Amino acid sequence: MASSPVRVTYVIAHINKALSFEWIASFLDKQKIELSFILLNTVDTELERFLRERGLPVVRVSYRGKSDLFSAIVAVKAQLKRWQSQVVHTHLFDANVVGLLAARFLGIPKRILTRHHSTYHHQYFPRAVYYDRFTNTLATHIVAITQMVKQVLIKQEQVSPSKVRLIHHGFDLAMFMQPQADQVAALRVKYAINDSYPVVGVIARQTELKGIQYIIPAFAELRKKYPKALLVLANAQGDYHAQVQALLQQYLSKDAYKQVPFENDLVSLYQLFDVYVHTPIADHSEAFGQTYVEALASGIPSVFTLSGVAPEFIRHEDNALIVPFMDSEAIYKAIERLLSDPVLCERLRVAGVSVVAEQFTLKRYLCALEQLYCE
Known part of the structure; x- marks a missing residue:
């Protein structure tokens, strides 16, 4: 008897259009993965329309900035519980904070973040590095998109190498x-x-x-x-x-x-x-x-x-x-x-x-x- 697909929820912040998410939504094996999306945004986006047109579960949570942090965590937590998500995968800074905290409160065992920046915070926003270290701790797995990002995580932010997975972006x-x-x-x-x-x-x-x-x-x-x-x-x-x-x-x-x-x-x-x-x-x-x-x-x-x-x-x-x-x-x-x-x-x-x-x-x-x- 075939096993049920793994319920994976993406939490994505402030994205209007991204081909990579369209490709993932279109081509990820649906027999293995049951995909859903939570978009942190204040307006309708091309990505949201794309997902709705293809009948994928998608919810928009209003998020303008730190003033919406608590309400966004509550809303994301409720949605993850409703969908009974087994894996949460977050993308971009605000989504990492909101999505991983919500998933941690629910006890979701696999919490993944993809690290989309390299040394940007270290150079220009050193206080944001504390948030990076915090979300690194909340995540059970971190996707490093290049060897450079992997080295930043391990050498500069002291992330355990066992937590880091090197996965290059793929392209159609x-x-x-x-x-x-x-x-x-x-x-x-x-x-x-x-x-x-x-x-x-x-x-x-x-x-x-x-x-x-x-x-x-x-x-x-x-x-x-x-x-x-x-x-x-x-x-x-x-x-x-x-x-x-x-x-x-x-x-x-x-x-x-x-x-x-x-x-x-x-x-x-x-x-x-x-x-x-x-x-x-x-x-x-x-x-x-x-x-x-x-x-x-x-x-x-x-x-x-x-x-x-x-x-x-x-x-x-x-x-x-x-x-x-x-x-x-x-x-x-x-x-x-x-x-x-x-x-x-x-x-x-x-x-x-x-x-x-x-x-x-x-x-x-x-x-x-x-x-x-x-x-």
Whole structure:
């Protein structure tokens, strides 16, 4: 007689849309896992609509901040009890606090958090490290999404290695490898990208850690050689936005760049780029850096610094060009090299697609999650 599926509840904070949760909701083995979702948010979101359309159990708990902490814990606890959840898996800071406390009060035996940040709190919000240590204690298992995150947990926060499980994100790679030509064309029209060449793409929140401040001067130098070059800054929002705007005004004319605050169709967006650039300022700036995988899966010649997951699979002159941290001149030279060497670009493209297809499949990711939930 087959055993009943394990009842797993995700608690997620302040997410509008995330492909990873859509993939988990769509493809996790329903014979093994009975999945439900609690979303800490104040408004309807694309993720909530996605889950409802697919008939998955989903509840929204109003959460604006610390003032809602107690009421949110009570509401989450009641919902977990109603669903008789056997496993609770939390994602992002507020969800870790609320979800793990509620699960602990109920005595739920398996309490998992995925650590989505690296040293961000250590650098910028040291008081938040106390909360990280607290939720590390509440969790019975912690998913480290990269070797870097694993080392931060073990060496800097003294988490027992036996509690930490390394599970890389997985991707529906076919989406990126087989973009729809009509959707790409529609996006090109949407952003009026016509005779611009080359188009240099950046998809990163405008925070200091992402290193956009080093890309802008590099692009300004590139435009001296390519007067019709266009810089596309996507996900153009964040706490470093004002500084980025000042740099754009200092270095570039208005026709030299476009800013995209949010674009749903990332798959097509990558296809608008002739070169992709992602240059975080330190090896620990990224916890993972999904854009490394997405860009290579999309077949876009790329210039990177090594942060987050990148050191685990990016190889210089094999699948991308690597530049030193915080080095505008090196960024410029790498972009210019790609534009002048189509043979190199093709070699990087082929190797890039191959490496991500080997290491970051959705199947591998889902199997690791299922094993964690069912063991």
